[in-house]
Amino acid sequence: MRRQQELRRDVEAMALNNQASLADDNENDVVGKAGGLPTWLTTTYSDGGGTIGGFDKAGGGTTVTTARVPGAGRALSEVMIRDAVESIYEEGGDPTKMMSIPGIIRKFSEYLFTSSARVGTIMSDQGKSKEKAAALGSVNVFVTDFGTLLMVPNRLQQKYKDVSTSLDVADVFILDPEYISLCYLQGYRTDELAKLGQKERRQMLVDWTLIVNTEKAHGLIADIDPTLAVVAS
DSSP states (O other), X not given: OHHHHHHHHHHHHHHTSOOOOBOOBTTTTBOOBOOOGGGTOOSEEEOSSOBOOEEEEEETTXXXXXXXXXXXXXXXXXXXXXXXXXXXXXXXXXXXXXXXOHHHHHHHHHHTTSTTSOOOOOOOOOOXXXXXXXXXXXXXXXXXXXXXXXXXXXXXXXXXXXXXXXXXXXXXXXXXXXXXXXXXXXXXXXEEOOOBTTBOOEEEEEEEEEEESOGGGOEEEEEEOTTSOOBOO
């Protein structure tokens, strides 16, 4: 059970990684790779001066995505998020999720408590309860003019090195879950292998890919330095 959980976590981490897709080649035993989410997004896109990836229809006779090249690390701003949500809305999407590594989600939550944030009074819809009162020290929903974002920290999302200083940076995804999914040609399974002496051996495997039904329904804010405080603009 633990090993299968590890495999599921590996799949999610790869789906969010800047990994170019590669088509299977049965003749030369080339193993296919799923294109990670950062390699798909081009319409609503912001970075620190890198090179955009995207869908490549002329990829050596196959349909693949190309990996983006990271830019310089930078601070996340409230304007970046508002601009991304507006762009996705204009393209027909209805974004509901803002996802990134835990450090960036925490920085943005802390920013929303400051006087620099362009927000009204922070409200808490907790309802009346007979339980003990709780001190609320975070914000997990951000309401914009064009959509309400649930702020989702993802411990499996990976950092990467920026191009200038080799510092750790990360992506911020603005997502419409209706237009993204994981697809399985063959689901998670365990196959028996030949015994080795008295040892019984098993192999766990899954055949999957990431499906981005409409890349215009999502946004990417790239090259964000999690050590920097969030700014207004």
